[in-house]
Amino acid sequence: xxxxxxxxxxxxxxxxKFHALKDVNACFEDKRIxxxxxxxxxxxxxxxxxxxxxxxxxxxxxxxxEVLISGANMLAKEADLVNLRKKxxxxxxxxxxxxxxxxxxxxxxxxxxxxxxxxxxxxxxxEKSLDSVLLWNELKDRLNKSALSLSLEQRQRLCIARLIAVxxxxxxxxxxxxxxxxxxxxxxEELMRELKKNYTIIIVTHNMQQAARVSDDAGxxxxxxxxxFGRTDGIFTTPQDKRTEDYITGRYG
Amino acid sequence: xxRHFDEELKELHKDILKMGALAQEAIFKSVxxxxxxxxxxxxxxxxxDVYIDELELEIDExxxxxxxxxxxxxxxxxxxTTGMKINAELERIADLSVDIxxxxxxxxxxxxxxxxxxxPKLSHVAQNMVRDAIDAFVxxxxxxxxxxxxxxxxxxxxxxxxxxxxxxxxxxxxxxxxSRAVPLLLAARHLERICDHTTNIAExxxxxxxxxxxxxxLEELK
Numbered sequence: 001x002x003x004x005x006x007x008x009x010x011x012x013x014x015x016x017k018f019h020a021l022k023d024v025n026a027c028f029e030d031k032r033i034x035x036x037x038x039x040x041x042x043x044x045x046x047x048x049x050x051x052x053x054x055x056x057x058x059x060x061x062x063x064x065x066e067v068l069i070s071g072a073n074m075l076a077k078e079a080d081l082v083n084l085r086k087k088x089x090x091x092x093x094x095x096x097x098x099x100x101x102x103x104x105x106x107x108x109x110x111x112x113x114x115x116x117x118x119x120x121x122x123x124x125x126x127e128k129s130l131d132s133v134l135l136w137n138e139l140k141d142r143l144n145k146s147a148l149s150l151s152l153e154q155r156q157r158l159c160i161a162r163l164i165a166v167x168x169x170x171x172x173x174x175x176x177x178x179x180x181x182x183x184x185x186x187x188x189e190e191l192m193r194e195l196k197k198n199y200t201i202i203i204v205t206h207n208m209q210q211a212a213r214v215s216d217d218a219g220x221x222x223x224x225x226x227x228x229f230g231r232t233d234g235i236f237t238t239p240q241d242k243r244t245e246d247y248i249t250g251r252y253g
Numbered sequence: 254x255x256r257h258f259d260e261e262l263k264e265l266h267k268d269i270l271k272m273g274a275l276a277q278e279a280i281f282k283s284v285x286x287x288x289x290x291x292x293x294x295x296x297x298x299x300x301x302d303v304y305i306d307e308l309e310l311e312i313d314e315x316x317x318x319x320x321x322x323x324x325x326x327x328x329x330x331x332x333x334t335t336g337m338k339i340n341a342e343l344e345r346i347a348d349l350s351v352d353i354x355x356x357x358x359x360x361x362x363x364x365x366x367x368x369x370x371x372x373p374k375l376s377h378v379a380q381n382m383v384r385d386a387i388d389a390f391v392x393x394x395x396x397x398x399x400x401x402x403x404x405x406x407x408x409x410x411x412x413x414x415x416x417x418x419x420x421x422x423x424x425x426x427x428x429x430x431x432s433r434a435v436p437l438l439l440a441a442r443h444l445e446r447i448c449d450h451t452t453n454i455a456e457x458x459x460x461x462x463x464x465x466x467x468x469x470x471l472e473e474l475k
Contacts, residue, residue: 209324236326238464248326251254 003030004068005170005200006051011065013046015058020046022224024065028217033192033201035215035232037208039252042221044204048172051202052088053081070169086113089163093175095155097147097162102139105147105158106130109166129161133191153184157191171195173203177210189214208248212236220244258323262332265319268312269336269343273387275305276343279350280383280447284376286357287440288369295361298354302347309344313337335461339390342450342457346383349443349450356436356443366423366433375411375444378404383447386454393462399474401455402467408448415441 006028013021021043028034036044049055050067053074067074074084086109097105106126110117126143130136135157139150147158156176163171173192177185192201192214205211211218212232219229220243228235228244239245246252279298286295316337319325325333382401389398419438423430456468467473 208326212326237330239327245327249329250256250258 004028005030005070006202007066007068008047008050009066009068011047011050011067012063013043013050013055014060014062016060020224021050024226026219026226026229028200028202030200031196031198032216033196033203033214034217034219035211036202036204036219036221037206037211037247038221039247040206043224044221045174047221047226048090048174048202048204051170051172052085052090053079054090056081086166087168088170088172089166089168090172090174091156091159091163091176093178095152095159095179097150097155097158099146099148101144102130102147102150102158103143105162106165109162113166125165129165130158132164132195133157133161134194135161151184153180153187156180156184156188160191160195168199170200170202173201175205176203178206185210208236220247222247258319258325258329261319261323262329265312265315265333265336268308268315269339270387270391272305272308272312272340272343273383273390275301275308276346276350277380277383277387279305279347280353280376280380283350283353283357284373284380284444286354287360288373290357290361290365292358292361295354295357299351302351305344305347309340312340316340331461331464335457338457339454342454345450346447349447352443353440356440359436360433363433366430366437369437371411371415371418372437372441372444375408375415375441378408378411379444379447379451382408382451382455386451386458389455389458390461393458395459395462398455398458398462402452402459402471402474405448405452408445412441412445 004027006026008024008026011021011024012019024043024047036047038044046055050063051069051074055061055063063075065075069084069088073079098108100108103126106129107122110122110125127136127140130139135154138154147155150158156179160171177188180188189210192203195201196216203211203215215232217230218232218235220227220235220239220241222243228239228241230240235244236248239248243252279301282294283298285291286298316333319333320330323329382404385397385404386401388394389401416438419434423434453468459465459467465473
């Protein structure tokens with residue numbers, strides 16, 4: 001049974017005159033991992049950034065169409081962007097913890113979103129969030145240490161924990177493992193499988209094997225178009241479009 | 254864009270074709286040895302089988318190596334995985350040809366029970382099927398592969414014919430004919446099994462080309 005979490009309808013995006021997304025129609029299902037693949041500049045990161053309206057920060061951006069998240073159009077004038085960014089968290093290529101303590105990193109969002117919170121409540125959030133990224137046991141005795149003292153993998157986990165602390169529904173991941181070694185990559189992938197029980201995850205990756213391993217659904221983008229979208233096993237064994245086939249078999253270019 | 258990988262895939266393709274040619278030769282010679290009561294030819298089939306076994310291992314190793322080094326996807330993945338399966342089917346076909354050659358040896362010193370009529374017909378069906386299946390693989394020809402799959406019932410029918418005749422007209426009437434009837438019955442059975450393995454090859458070709466699974470789903474052929 002399909003449970004759509006994000007639906008895009010005729011989504012178009014321009015950076016000035018550059019048409020970066022062309023009539024993207026897709027349905028991202030709840031509690032599944034969807035991978036978006038495609039060559040550099042195909043629009044996959046742009047698409048990801050539409051989902052929490054991060055592109056708004058870029059000058060000259062124009063969008064048309066609809067992006068329904070849990071039924072509400074996020075491109076509408078009345079869209080609640082503060083709530084959107086709480087519900088839709090983003091993990092980046094380079095883990096980017098704040099130069100604060102581990103503890104402060106986790107409670108940062110909660111402190112902004114709520115005015116006065118009890119200390120015990122914050123402690124509970126820190127434990128839960130770190131626990132959900134499997135860092136609690138490792139870090140519980142050094143929560144006041146700087147987040148910058150952590151390894152790259154731990155930092156990336158911490159960044160995910162920082163999102164989870166504000167109770168999102170959707171996690172967007174833009175090349176979350178490209179700065180990590182293969183073992184850390186594997187552990188982050190395991191974490192993603194764990195997290196999809198509670199969240200909708202969309203990952204952009206250049207690593208085809210990673211997309212094939214970790215995702216349930218996959219979309220292939222080329223020159224701003226979503227060429228093919230479907231179950232991952234189908235996309236990687238029997239793609240329907242010649243362009244998808246050429247890209248995933250390395251014939252593109 | 255031509256990839257280095259394409260060169261390796263071409264090599265694999267060549268090896269599978271070679272395997273196909275060897276299997277075809279084995280069937281042809283084994284059937285000839287049975288018809289002509291030719292011990293030398295039968296022995297040739299048996300002796301040559303070790304080369305086919307070696308080639309099977311080589312192809313298998315090549316496929317595993319390609320998967321490990323290139324992590325193929327889509328059409329490449331389907332080609333390599335079906336290549337492995339076709340390789341195994343061809344090796345089994347060659348083994349069954351050895352079985353036929355052994356039946357030919359068993360019969361070579363005994364007077365012929367009856368003139369062979371349906372076994373040559375069956376061997377004709379089998380050889381055509383194998384030839385077409387390999388052609389379908391080479392040309393990526395789905396229609397030809399379908400034709401192969403649809404020919405299999407003909408082989409089953411001929412095998413039943415041979416079996417009924419040998420049991421009812423010979424062994425039931427005179428048990429002393431058994432030593433000459435059983436090898437013929439087995440030869441028919443070996444040929445029919447060759448057709449079954451060939452059907453598998455044809456089904457694999459359809460998967461390789463179209464990504465469609467028709468194995469155990471005959472209705473998909475329409």
